[in-house]
Amino acid sequence: MKKRTSIMLALGLTVGSVLPITAAANTIPYNVTVTKDASQFGKDAKVTWKKGQTVPSFVHGKLSTKAYKDQASIKQFLKENKQLYQLDTDKDLTLLDVQTDELGSKHYNFIQSVQGIPVDGAKFKVHTDKNGIITAINGDVFPAASSYFKGNLKAQLSKEQALTKAWESIHLSKTDTLTNAEAGPTGSKFEDTVEKAELVVYKKANDFYLAYKINLQFIQPYGANWVVYVDAVNGNVLDSYNAVADGATTGSGYGVLGDYKTLNTYYSNGTYYLYDVTKPMSGVIETRTAQSRSVLPGNYSVDADNKFNAVSQGADVDANYYAGKVYDYYKNTFNRNSFDNNGATIRSTVHYSRNYNNAFWNGSQMVYGDGDGVTFIPLSGALDVVAHELTHAVTERTAGLDYVDQSGALNESISDTFGVFLDKGDYLVGEDVYTPNKSGDALRSLSNPPLYGQPDNMNNYVYTTSDNGGVHTNSGIPNKAAYLTMSSLGMSVAEKIYYRALTVYLNPQSNFSDARASLLAAAADLYGTGSTQYNAVASAWNQVGVQ
Structure with missing residues (x-):
């Protein structure tokens, strides 16, 4: 969208029954991430080893010829191949759920535990196609945890x-x-x-x-x-x-940029509320105002005649309207019912604090500042900003990417990427609300990350302790890979691949190499290994130096 200038502006594998598999002899060094072919996993299997770990984080390919169609057979498969992951399937892995997707694939989601206590971030997934053939195994498990503790684990603190x-x-x-x-x-x-x-x-x-x-x-x-x-x-x-997911981001009435919008409102006791109850099988979409205070959730955004036309109501209008647009996108494109896929209420607070140049998802709701009129105008005035923040909520309820280091940069990049998927027309982020008096400016660019101070290749990765390990800086690398994927395959194909990777394969501690493996696995599921789409994803990540 073109900015208007206005002051108002991540196993054992079998062929036949069981393939002989050997575990890695040594831990991969922390400064190396390796993706390689490994004949012991079967022909054409791809294996990703994460830095500092003794077990692979992602294995993808035709990993069996025998069908595995239920929990018992999957556990038997893991027992037969115990030497690779060095885990006792019965004691160390707890099945959380089994999901079947629109392709007929099944996803067995486990978590590693010690004496019944979950290991933080140790999600482990086994994926089969519609015929029960194992096609991928990924996640982060830590075999040393099982033997680390002597005696019973018992908390001394309440x-x-x-x-x-x-x-x-x-x-x-x-x-x-x-x-x-x-x-x-x-x-x-x-x-x-x-x-x-x-x-x-x-x-x-x-x-x-x-x-x-x-x-x-x-x-x-x-x-x-x-x-x-x-x-x-x-x-x-x-x-x-x-872990507040913040960043420059973004109601009937006029929005921040003066554009007219039709709104779904709610009438009660003589007052109209920005309170949308029209979404099927969903909670409400509501907007509140902090009235320039640092409070949450604030008062409801209301109007006496159902015409939210005042300039001061523009941020309220856009927050509610764009939240509805993001809901509709996820529902119509992926059949996802709100950010939790269970109809959760989508709640926004606008007019937060004074001259506040930011917006964020705090784990419960979205919050938008009005900006200072120089760096930002009200941040809810941009669709890609609202999409960015709500996608943080989707990520929290799916991959759960930890908001630190590479997983945190992936978290930010996923939000930027889906912001572009929604706000089609350019590869910029926040351009509608950023620097209102400077034409053509934006907060970030997927096509040219260095234009706004971000690296676009691993050769320029920024090692820092600030900003949770540079989550807003290093996101430029996966952002560039996303741009290359979109420009090669088009938006509709790219968004399918990215959504499947986010909701099926990515895990809390996924790094950039895991993201590459996850996107390749998603492309293989949707279009086939070696397809044009698969090769385009591989090429995109090659170009940013991620293997």
């Missing part, structure tokens, strides 16, 4: 004590983050600060810890979705990061 430690580590209390919630048109209320605590086995460097994984989500005094790992034995904070 969840309440671990939560206290987590709050102390970010120098806030829950009370500091509470704001007043307002009843909506249906009389509902919800709390704006969320605490979650789960007991996990956490891997840090080469050690494993029994830990509580804490999530602290709040908006006051700043937008946050803290992930804090607290040692469940001694209370030490092992790691923490703020």
